[in-house]
Amino acid sequence: MALTKAEVAEHLYEKVGLSKRDAKDMVEIFFEEIRETLEKGQQVKLSGFGNFDLREKSERPGRNPKTGEDIPISARKVVTFRPGQKLKSRVEDGNGQ
Amino acid sequence: MTKSELIEKLAEKLIHIPAKDVESAIKEILEMMAQSLSKGERIEIRGFGSFSLHYRAPRTGRNPKTGEAVELSGKYVPHFKPGKELRERVNASLA
Numbered sequence: 001m002a003l004t005k006a007e008v009a010e011h012l013y014e015k016v017g018l019s020k021r022d023a024k025d026m027v028e029i030f031f032e033e034i035r036e037t038l039e040k041g042q043q044v045k046l047s048g049f050g051n052f053d054l055r056e057k058s059e060r061p062g063r064n065p066k067t068g069e070d071i072p073i074s075a076r077k078v079v080t081f082r083p084g085q086k087l088k089s090r091v092e093d094g095n096g097q
Numbered sequence: 098m099t100k101s102e103l104i105e106k107l108a109e110k111l112i113h114i115p116a117k118d119v120e121s122a123i124k125e126i127l128e129m130m131a132q133s134l135s136k137g138e139r140i141e142i143r144g145f146g147s148f149s150l151h152y153r154a155p156r157t158g159r160n161p162k163t164g165e166a167v168e169l170s171g172k173y174v175p176h177f178k179p180g181k182e183l184r185e186r187v188n189a190s191l192a
Contacts, residue, residue, distance in 0.1 A: 001138040002147070006127055009144065016122050021098045022114055026107070026122050031145045033106055037098045039186045049127045050175070076188050079146075081177030086143050090135040091150060 005031075038079055050083040098128075132173050144182035151176045 012023035024059070034052065039045050044052040055078050061071035062071045100123070108119045129147070133140055140148040150173040158169045172188075179187070 002141040003130065003133040004141055005143070008129055011129055012122050012125060015125055016118055018118060018122060020116065022111070023122075026111065026119070027126065028112070029107055029144055030103075030126055033103060033110075033169055035145065035165060035183055035186060036184065041187070042098055044103070046103070046127060048100075049131060052177075055191050056113075068176055079179045079183060079187055081148075081175070083175040087131050087134065087176070090131055091175050 042076075046084075048084060048086050050081055050087055053080050053082060054078070055080055100102065137173070142180070144180050144181040145150050146183055147178050150177070 009023040009027045012018050013020050020078050034044050059075045060073050106119050108116045149171040153172050158167050
């Protein structure tokens with residue numbers, strides 16, 4: 001099982017006491033705000049969790065795996081996530097795998 | 098943008114929700130995500146991305162100060178894979 005937006009919203013309804021509708025909006029807007037910030041080219045730093053950074057990748061040679069044809073992979077911006085120290089140690093100490 | 102700035106932003110957008118509830122909600126969301134990963138459970142947020150764990154094999158490391166060899170056991174590290182919408186929106190500014 002994976003954690004999804006629906007489950008997070010349900011938890012906000014139970015734990016924070018938001019209405020079901022507000023809980024759903026909250027989760028939606030939370031992820032949308034992070035997307036918008038990254039879209040503007042800004043980093044997002046969530047202490048205790050980790051940072052979402054942007055990296056510029058220059059063009060590199062690639063290939064269509066189906067046809068074998070050479071096509072360059074264009075220059076692009078990508079999002080990377082760097083987990084914070086606290087999250088890293090919690091995951092390392094977890095035994096759920 | 099930091100966590101406190103994110104809280105302020107969301108409080109502005111959700112004016113009918115008390116600011117302190119917005120703050121607790123955001124903290125709960127992050128705590129739930131961290132907990133999920135520490136239990137070895139994936140996170141899947143459509144349009145945003147997914148978080149999973151990647152295994153790092155045991156290896157012999159070195160204490161950078163003393164140069165002494167140390168055995169490091171295998172471990173799991175969090176990994177994020179951006180979703181399609183996020184990838185496209187971030188990249189659109191270049192296109």
